[in-house]
Each structure stands twice: as structure tokens, then as C-alpha cells.
């Protein structure tokens with residue numbers, strides 16, 4: 001009997017030691033990330049601090065431009081969460097105000113598509129290319145599974161990286177948590193992703209705000225905030241968190257929406273699970289379940305491209321072009337997504 005107990009104890013100690021070894025390696029890496037993050041911040045400061053544009057166009061308020069200013073507590077018209085300080089505001093009587101992250105969330109998606117990307121996420125700094133791949137692989141930087149079909153890849157080392165991890169290896173600004181910067185860190189053992197509710201791989205990194213206990217997987221962080229879908233042609237659908245005191249039923253499957261869902265920016269009671277929105281697009285397009293992962297994103301790209309071409313005033317276009325570096329970024333994204341479904 002004592003032998004059994006002893007061997008169980010020994011196995012437990014071995015297990016713990018193994019776990020600690022694995023964990024400490026990633027924790028050390030977290031320290032390196034923190035250093036890199038400071039370095040990135042210094043570079044930004046030396047370039048003149050915040051590079052937020054002073055005027056933006058917004059897909060939910062196409063009538064007027066929005067201007068960057070400061071204010072007391074406000075409720076954001078896009079995510080419906082509260083904010084303080086910097087905001088984009090309509091100078092008319094409309095009272096339309098949004099978080100900077102909710103005004104620029106489309107820009108983040110544009111930034112994800114870069115050619116020959118050299119990134120801190122890959123220690124050898126080999127240029128990474130964007131590929132379409134459905135193989136079962138883990139991201140080299142955060143150790144989570146790559147679920148999205150579109151990934152960064154190092155041809156030299158044959159390693160995969162999430163789009164988010166490659167482009168934002170230390171920190172992320174996202175509309176999902178608009179008031180604070182998210183940092184990539186090893187996930188605390190009991191923490192769940194705020195968007196998918198799963199914990200995912202243990203001993204892997206997630207973007208987090210420690211103050212608010214907000215965690216999100218790198219591939220769950222890539223969501224389009226605004227989507228134009230044929231399922232609800234009249235208005236833009238917005239990816240929003242459901243407040244804990246409210247309930248919502250998905251019009252696609254009649255089941256409850258737990259927290260994040262696409263909801264109409266105008267009508268009450270129009271809610272769709274992300275998957276139900278995608279399923280609708282599958283039926284419409286005849287694409288396979290695997291291929292359709294980005295259809296929702298494609299609808300967004302189209303919505304924004306249309307807005308960019310027709311809706312916005314000319315003097316805006318130059319401003320927008322500057323934000324996107326160059327208009328051909330859109331073409332790159334559109335070509336890439338079209339290639340997926342043709």
C-alpha cells in the first residue's frame with residue numbers, strides 16, 4: 001500500500017515539475033514580451049505619441065464626420081459600453097460618439113494583411129507570408145491552435161502564426177475591450193476567453209486586461225465589428241456584448257445568445273449568433289463549412305469598400321488613404337478573400 005501511495009506521489013511531483021518547467025519557459029517569454037512592449041511604446045512616443053487621426057468617417061453615422069476630442073463619461077454608440085477621455089464625436093446635434101477603438105476597428109483588420117511581414121513573434125525575423133491552410137497546427141508565438149484558415153507562415157522554418165499574433169505580438173487595441181490596451185500573456189489557469197467561453201490550450205497565451213479580468217484568444221480577437229449581410233439588408237449589424245441583465249434570442253436558430261452576438265444597429269430584437277450568420281451565408285453561397293469562416297468578413301470588406309468608394313466625401317478619401325497606407329491594401333484583402341471562395 002505505501003508503495004502505491006509513494007509512486008502516486010512521485011508521479012504527481014514529476015507531473016508538477018514537468019508542468020512548472022513548461023510554464024516557466026513561457027513565463028520567461030512573457031517577460032521578453034513586456035520588454036518588447038516597452039520598446040514599441042518608446043518608438044511610438046518618439047514618433048509623436050498617439051497617431052490617432054483627428055477626423056474619421058464612420059459606417060454607422062455616414063451623414064457627418066467625427067472629430068477626436070476629450071470628454072467626461074459617455075456611452076459609445078457602436079458598442080454601447082461606457083467610455084471616458086478620448087472619443088470621436090459628431091459636431092452636429094446628433095450626439096453620436098464612439099470609442100477610438102470602435103471608430104478604427106476596421107483599420108486593425110487592414111493592418112493584419114501585410115506582405116513579407118517581419119515580426120517580433122518570430123525570433124529569427126524571417127519574413128512571413130499570408131497563406132490559406134487548414135492543417136492542424138499551433139501558433140508558434142501563443143501556442144494556441146490555428147483555427148482560422150488564413151495564417152502567417154514562415155517558409156524557412158515551416159511555422160504557423162495567427163494573424164493577430166504576427167501583427168500584434170505584444171499588445172492589441174480592440175473594440176472587444178475598448179477602454180484598455182490588451183497584453184499578450186500566459187493565460188491564468190482558470191481564465192476563459194470572453195468571446196468563445198472556452199479556455200483553450202493550457203499554458204498558452206491570450207490577450208488580456210488583468211485589471212478587468214478580460215481574456216481573449218488571438219484568433220477570437222479577430223472579429224469584424226460591423227457587418228453588412230443579406231440576412232438583414234436594411235441596416236449594419238454590430239458585434240456587441242449582451243449586458244448581463246438583458247436576454248436575446250438568435251433569429252437564425254431561436255436559441256439564446258449568451259454574450260457576444262451580431263445585433264442590428266437600428267432595430268430592436270434582431271440578434272444572430274456569429275455561426276448562424278455564417279450558416280446563412282453558407283446556404284446562400286454553396287460554400288463548405290470550412291470555407292465559409294471568412295464569408296462574414298468578406299461581407300464586411302464589401303460593405304466598407306462600397307462605403308469608401310461612394311459614401312465618403314472626396315477630401316476624406318485622402319485622409320482614409322493615409323490611414324490604410326494605400327488603397328491597394330483593400331484590393332489585396334478583397335483579392336485574397338475572393339480567391340478563397342471562387
Ligand SMILES: [Zn+2]
Pocket residue numbers: 076077078079080081098099102175178
Ligand atoms: Zn465603443
Ligand SMILES: [Zn+2]
Pocket residue numbers: 061063064090091092093094095096
Ligand atoms: Zn452627426
Ligand SMILES: [Zn+2]
Pocket residue numbers: 139140141142143144161162165218
Ligand atoms: Zn498565436
Ligand SMILES: [Zn+2]
Pocket residue numbers: 122124125126154155156157158159
Ligand atoms: Zn523562420
Ligand SMILES: [Zn+2]
Pocket residue numbers: 193194195196197198216217220
Ligand atoms: Zn476564444
Ligand SMILES: [Zn+2]
Pocket residue numbers: 177179180209210211212213214
Ligand atoms: Zn480592462
Ligand SMILES: [Zn+2]
Pocket residue numbers: 250251252253254255272273276
Ligand atoms: Zn443562432
Ligand SMILES: [Zn+2]
Pocket residue numbers: 232234235264265266267270
Ligand atoms: Zn435593422
